[in-house]
Amino acid sequence: GAVVSQHPSWVICKSGTSVKIECRSLDFQATTMFWYRQFPKQSLMLMATSNEGSKATYEQGVEKDKFLINHASLTLSTLTVTSAHPEDSSFYICSAHGGAHEQYFGPGTRLTVT
Amino acid sequence: QKEVEQNSGPLSVPEGAIASLNCTYSDRGSQSFFWYRQYSGKSPELIMSIYSNGDKEDGRFTAQLNKASQYVSLLIRDSQPSDSATYLCAVNAGGTSYGKLTFGQGTILTVHP
Numbered sequence: 252g253a254v255v256s257q258h259p260s261w262v263i264c265k266s267g268t269s270v271k272i273e274c275r276s277l278d279f280q281a282t283t284m285f286w287y288r289q290f291p292k293q294s295l296m297l298m299a300t301s302n303e304g305s306k307a308t309y310e311q312g313v314e315k316d317k318f319l320i321n322h323a324s325l326t327l328s329t330l331t332v333t334s335a336h337p338e339d340s341s342f343y344i345c346s347a348h349g350g351a352h353e354q355y356f357g358p359g360t361r362l363t364v365t
Numbered sequence: 366q367k368e369v370e371q372n373s374g375p376l377s378v379p380e381g382a383i384a385s386l387n388c389t390y391s392d393r394g395s396q397s398f399f400w401y402r403q404y405s406g407k408s409p410e411l412i413m414s415i416y417s418n419g420d421k422e423d424g425r426f427t428a429q430l431n432k433a434s435q436y437v438s439l440l441i442r443d444s445q446p447s448d449s450a451t452y453l454c455a456v457n458a459g460g461t462s463y464g465k466l467t468f469g470q471g472t473i474l475t476v477h478p
Binding site: 283285293294295296297300342344346348353354355356357358359 | 399401407408409410411414453455464465466467468469470471
């Protein structure tokens with residue numbers, strides 16, 4: 252399957268600061284990437300669809316000014332959590348299409364806001 | 366009503382048995398169906414995809430799709446302790462929502478020696 256990487260794998264930050272998470276497709280080009288969030292013992296919730304060269308599409312209830320998404324190239328999408336608060340602590344996972352339909356997930360980034 | 370619903374579990378089976386995981390979906394226009402395995406603390410790993418009615422086999426895994434009943438299942442034969450994980454059913458509606466996946470809540474599977 253296709254390889255998707257994320258960086259960092261975990262991060263601890265103080266309340267009020269911003270954190271940037273990178274998602275890269277290593278062996279293929281991805282015009283579309285997806286960002287998910289997963290709280291403990293819950294399933295994945297789609298936050299936004301990241302489109303190369305255009306604005307991201309956010310799911311209902313996700314604050315676009317708080318979760319900034321940039322998809323500047325066919326292999327890189329970034330998610331910036333601005334003014335992070337403890338309730339933003341979660342497991343953030345990106346995914347990309349590796350073929351016609353399959354999505355492959357990055358290893359995830361565990362964010363802890365203190 | 367949840368868009369994608371899985372049997373609640375947890376499911377516990379002995380080593381060597383068949384594990385059966387079930388999923389129903391509400392959008393009749395859904396096009397693509399996936400099963401992901403997620404180990405604790407890790408991201409999901411794609412194990413099966415299925416697009417047309419019937420069965421699809423890959424090693425010890427068999428996915429079954431019945432679009433008329435809006436039902437998709439995953440069978441794991443000769444279950445191993447390493448199969449113990451959360452299994453996520455995911456559905457893609459297609460059309461303008463191409464690529465977007467809706468996940469079920471997951472079923473925790475435990476395979477005991």
